Amino acid sequence: MHATLPWMPQDVFVIAVVGCSKNAGKTTTLNALLAGFGDDVPNPGVLSIGIDGEEVDFWLGVPKPRVEVRQGAFVATAEGALAAGTALVEICERTGGRTLLGDLVVGRVTAPGSVLLAGIRSKDDVRAAIAAMKRLGVPRILVDGAYQRLAAADPEVSDGTILATGAVLGTTIDQVALRTLEFLQRLRVPRSEFADDGALMDAARRDNRLAMRALPAGGIVTADGPTDPVAVQILGSGDAVIAIPGAIGDDLVRQCAALSAGRIRLLARDPTRLFLTPQEATAFRKRHDLRVIQPIRILGVTVNPFSVLGWTLPREPLVAAIRAVADGLPVVSFDVHPHPT
Amino acid sequence: MTTRDDSPARAVSGLDLHAVGPYGDTLGDGIVQVSFSLPVPAGPEAREAARRLAVQMGLNEPQVYHEADLGYGFSFWILYGKCRHHVDVTRIVVPKIDTAPLSFEEINALVLEKAGRRLRIVGACTGTDAHTVGIDAILNMKGFAGEYGLERYPAFEVINLGSQVSNATLLSKVRETGADAVLVSQVVTQKDVHLSNLAEWVDMVEADGLRQDLLLLCGGPRITHEVALELGFDAGFGAGTTPRQVAAWLAQKWVQHLR
Known part of the structure; x- marks a missing residue:
């Protein structure tokens, strides 16, 4: 077990670190995880969707923690970004991706230090980097998300997700706890327990269209959207289940709800496909049900009491408040200096 | 500069x-x-x-x-x-736009010869942003700084959705039109609300499975190419950008994309 990560399960291979917001503490979390692996995982892999490990925040101009890697660790980054770190990295594989900073490469750290992780922008880039690391025998991989992007948390990309939250979300503990709760609710949409729903989503993905059936015993039909005549007929006839293969926004659920004569069970592939405002999600759930086929396995929440915008919240009460909204998830706060040099 | x-x-x-x-x-x-x-x-x-x-x-x-x-x-x-x-x-290390400057004629020739068709470009000011001056300068026929906007290029078919377009509406329009590139304009604020909106847009495109088919651009007075890349876009254009710079980037990147 890891000294600082007693809550880290051993059966996760790819771990996503996502933030409730920019500057919530993703890099600090990443560094703590890398350090916490200790001798259990001597050569972890690390990559970032976006850019991480830069000396200063692009936006605010304030210093940021660097990404620190030990000898033997693996990194995926753009070849040109290697010069920006102090670690020495031996290139092992080129993933085939091209960036403005050169080829995307996976390399082994031959002398410890800091690294700039850059050049990976899409899920396909992430998959290519993970595949290369697997070929190199990397036992555990950390994927850092950019800003509050959730792409890395897609269960088809990562096996588990750690959520970073912190004082940057608000000037009071209550504000931070509320926004963290909203984010957790977005990630913790429950799995559908109906056996037929998986087949319905398969049909939706195969045709890349909305798939639906009338409840309790209608057959599967596909439609362009909720206003497609086929969909209107089913929604108007009573209860229905709808599978949506792609992104789901407020407009779509509002249309479904408006056309429905009964109750809807709305299925998303996973929580990263949901882009509902908390208000719309709450309104929809008053009458209908929202489920996913593949839930996100949330491993824990990390709490950063320091805000890069200039204020600090008391650590213990903040952690307690996050624990109260995290519904049993492990919650930790890593002990770091707020303004690294 | x-x-x-x-x-x-x-x-x-x-x-x-x-x-x-x-x-x-x-x-x-x-x-x-x-x-x-x-x-x-x-x-x-x-x-x-x-x-x-x-x-x-x-x-x-x-x-x-x-x-x-x-x-x-x-x-x-x-x-x-x-x-x-x-x-x-x-x-x-600062990532910079790496495409060559091309003339109006070169841009049209490159796209129409290599792609064999016009590129379909959807543009919008998204979220709560109502400041269309930037995107209008790049997209509208009259252009900016003595250069034609993208609407004037035979190589481009431009759909300008205007201001305060939600990410969900923009995504619907992208699906409906089969767009090749999407240009999002944001007057980014210190409160990060616009950055959040841009990050959500990229996640939404990923969630819908369209990322590999689209070139994603963003622009605005406080956008840099570096910030755009960090957010997951393919390019970012800041203050002073002219339509021809965007057009040249689109033409060359699309040809690379075809390869």
Whole structure:
């Protein structure tokens, strides 16, 4: 077990670190995880969707923690970004991706230090980097998300997700706890327990269209959207289940709800496909049900009491408040200096 | 901004690129000028406050060169001081737009010959943003800075959705039109709300499985290419960008994409 990560399960291979917001503490979390692996995982892999490990925040101009890697660790980054770190990295594989900073490469750290992780922008880039690391025998991989992007948390990309939250979300503990709760609710949409729903989503993905059936015993039909005549007929006839293969926004659920004569069970592939405002999600759930086929396995929440915008919240009460909204998830706060040099 | 010589090694002989500081009169003197207003009337206390602020800004030996009372309890200050800080230029990596400048005719020829059809471009000011001046300058026929907008190019079919377009609406339009590229304009604020909106847009495109089929661009007065890449876009265009720069990037990147 890891000294600082007693809550880290051993059966996760790819771990996503996502933030409730920019500057919530993703890099600090990443560094703590890398350090916490200790001798259990001597050569972890690390990559970032976006850019991480830069000396200063692009936006605010304030210093940021660097990404620190030990000898033997693996990194995926753009070849040109290697010069920006102090670690020495031996290139092992080129993933085939091209960036403005050169080829995307996976390399082994031959002398410890800091690294700039850059050049990976899409899920396909992430998959290519993970595949290369697997070929190199990397036992555990950390994927850092950019800003509050959730792409890395897609269960088809990562096996588990750690959520970073912190004082940057608000000037009071209550504000931070509320926004963290909203984010957790977005990630913790429950799995559908109906056996037929998986087949319905398969049909939706195969045709890349909305798939639906009338409840309790209608057959599967596909439609362009909720206003497609086929969909209107089913929604108007009573209860229905709808599978949506792609992104789901407020407009779509509002249309479904408006056309429905009964109750809807709305299925998303996973929580990263949901882009509902908390208000719309709450309104929809008053009458209908929202489920996913593949839930996100949330491993824990990390709490950063320091805000890069200039204020600090008391650590213990903040952690307690996050624990109260995290519904049993492990919650930790890593002990770091707020303004690294 | 005009760069006279982009090779820092040739900028000044004898300069240590590992520790570069401001230049006033002689190399290494660190002299800078700062100016600011204070919400207190001019006077000895305000003068000392200005000096102390300058020290906290990282300036040694701050000297007040100009002071003026602005009335209504405000004062204005200009100070000189010696900056205590240095930067290691050799460790700076800044991604930049790497496409070549092309003429109107070259852009049209490249797209129509290599792609064999017009590129369909959808543009919008998204979220709560109602500032369309930037996207209009790039997309509208009349253009900007003496250059035609993208609507004028035979190589492009432009759909400008205007302002305050939600990400969900934009995504619907992208699906409906089969767009090749999406240009999002944002007047980014310090409160990060627009950055959140841009990050959500990229996640939404990923969630819908369209990312590999689309070129994603963003622009605005406070957008840089670096920020755009960090957010997951393919390119970002800041203040002063002209339509032809965007058009040249689109044409060349689309041809690369086809390969």
